[in-house]
Amino acid sequence: MEKKYSYQELKNQVAELEKQNQILRLALNNQPEKKIEEKLVIEQHFFKTLMDNIPDYIYFKDKESRFIKSNKAQAKNFGLKDPKEMIGKTDFDFFTKERAQEAFKDEQNIIRTGCPIISKEEKEIWIDGSTSWSSTTKIILNDHKGEVIGTFGLSRNISKQKDAEEKLLKLNEELKEINTAKDKLFSIIGHDLRGPSNNIIGLSTQLLENIDVFDKEEIKMFLVFINSAAQNTTVLLENLLNWANTQTGKIVFNPQKVCFSKITQEVILLKNSIAESKNISLNQTSADKIEVLADKNMLKVILRNLISNAIKFTNSGGKIEVTAIAKKKEVEITVSDNGVGINEDMLKKLFKSNTKSTTLGTAKEIGTGLGLLLCKEFIEKHGGKIWVESTTGKGSDFKFTLPNAVN
Template identity: 35%
Template sequence: FEGEKFKHVEKINSGKDTHWYEITYSPVFGVDNNIIGIVYNSYDITHQKKNEEALIEVSANVSLTAKIAKIANFVWYAKGDFFYWSDDFYRFFGLEPYEREISIETFNDFLLPENYDIVKNNFHKVRKEKTVSDFEFKFRKKNGEIGYARSVASPLLDNKGEIEKIIVLLQDVTNIKLNEEKLKEYSQILENENKAKDKYFSIIAHDLRSPFTGLIGLTEVLSTNLDYLSQDEIKEITTELHKSAKNIYNLLNSLLEWSRIQRGKIKYQKVEIPLLFLVEKVLDIFTNNIEMKKIKIIKSIDPDLIIFSDSYVLELVLRNLISNAVKFVDIEGIIEISSEVKDSFVYVSVKDNGMGIPENETGNIFKIDKMFTRKGTAGESGNGLGLLLCKEHLERIGGNIYLKSVENKGSIFTFCVPK
């Protein structure tokens, strides 16, 4: 005790209730300055203590909520023009508390250049208009990761209506933004797939109807006039029937294959493929057509070149490209097939000096919703799906296909696959 006033807080449990008391002890001195007694005062501070405990609990909950919501804050004080950064504000940018000096320059170091003006203009707006500003910006963390932040800047005014300080809350909305971007991407994919599906049914409705119309017309002629037709006329009609049936079959096959690609039903298998052997195998298919048109074939392919890829896809692509080249060159035309290895990819080109493709149609060659078809130099027909199938298959095995064409001068189709 030593003659000095002191106090302490005592917690008393009485049954179900708990009470806190602040107890004060004060000495009483006599004429000779000796202590002759002690004055004891007790104050019930239960309500105050309960408020303090509640405040501590609320603060803890607020801190936890801010942590879960990834919210940080800093304060700008008008008087003195200085900043206060919370520990979470440092962590927001991947820093440890007080790792860097508190300054506007440090803050700007974490902003992407294109976002400087966004942050600056909104902060100035708060200072000038004394209103709350809610905005978003991109930032870069200490480790280089790019994030998205939502910021709410709120001014606090003094009794004269002047800004005393501005409190800025930052929320990391990176995951929200990335999910929004994925949602947009998926929506676009879904929209494209719906368009493709609509085109798919449009092809079935239109392109299948045309050959069937011819097929029905020819069979009707046969069924009603067979007794009056000569052998030559019957042969001509049956030849056309065969062509129509073959066109329908090829179209159906192409549509079914495209559908299987879209639904991921095709399994690809890589094997070693001697490119020159495969090219010659495909050329053999078109021997009659090549001889009829007296086409000159030039092969500029390394005989030792081996490609590790899907043989079905490569044969399909070569068959389509060589078929088109044969179809669209004139008598005594030239077709050159060449290869090149570059950056771990094999590039194969099929070049012809045939009809070429109009410039306004080159962008539609690989689209299902804008297919380009026309007759060959000898009246050969096609359904326009072949090149689309080539592109779809190639992309799924890590390759691609490109086109260069000048109308009336020829075309160069180049496809690439990983070596």
């Protein structure tokens, strides 16, 4: 078993090391004693100047990882006024047990193997809970006889560098998201928006060219198609604007107590003409007393998109119903239809920005999948969740929750 040194013995050991160093220098330099002493004084002055002024942390430890010498910067880093206060202390006096144990393990491995640690980046967790980063080099320490007596190290504070790296990584991630958003935006503008716009142009051109030939019913049919295409284009443009604003953080979230049935009725009135053009019934069965804590504009966007999707994937003669059930802390809302339903593969892709999760509607309506992404973002901003229950050929139930305003 290795001998345990007392505090005084450690100080004596340091003094003995310095004495032996002087003897060694005298032996190597066969010069007059006075001249040797002068050289030693100069060298000691240089060493002291280095130790006192270098901003990096320099320290020497014994074989039990106790400090036997350190410079001023190291003492100051540990919250001490004098480097002598370091003598006899260990990392366990300053860092958390886990951090100190890691340093101890590294130093014992150096003593055992002789292998140094070079520029190791270490996260330091102090006893008070604060953290810092350092780049550390540790090497085995031998006396003048070549005997291993411990380790010595040089550390540099790199906390600012690590903070800058983390900020840069975060910025890179944000730039990737912005580029992804930009690419998706251009894709929608270049492809999905062009389709309904071309439909409006094509149908209106046919109508203008044959206005004197078509009878009243034919003209009405064309106008219904044009109106439907125009409304779908408007929804797409609104979604694009809302989505762009969410990506740049420009949408203000203002939750307040609102009557759910009143908001739903407003959206149904807006969407009723499109539903009627496909001979689809659109109704709500929500109690007038149900109130939710929600941003009114966001709630309208959510309902508009879910109802528009239901209309898109419901055949002529179908029905769509909006219901709300008040629970203790939340209100569960369902937009249900008896349309074509969603297959299992497509269900997995819903609400994901990196996959194409849209198909043509029952009347060849074009979609982007952007509306569902908006719904998810807005619902989650309220602290709610959204999910889908669907059976192919029987219809879909889009369900989401919002905070109950009663609580």
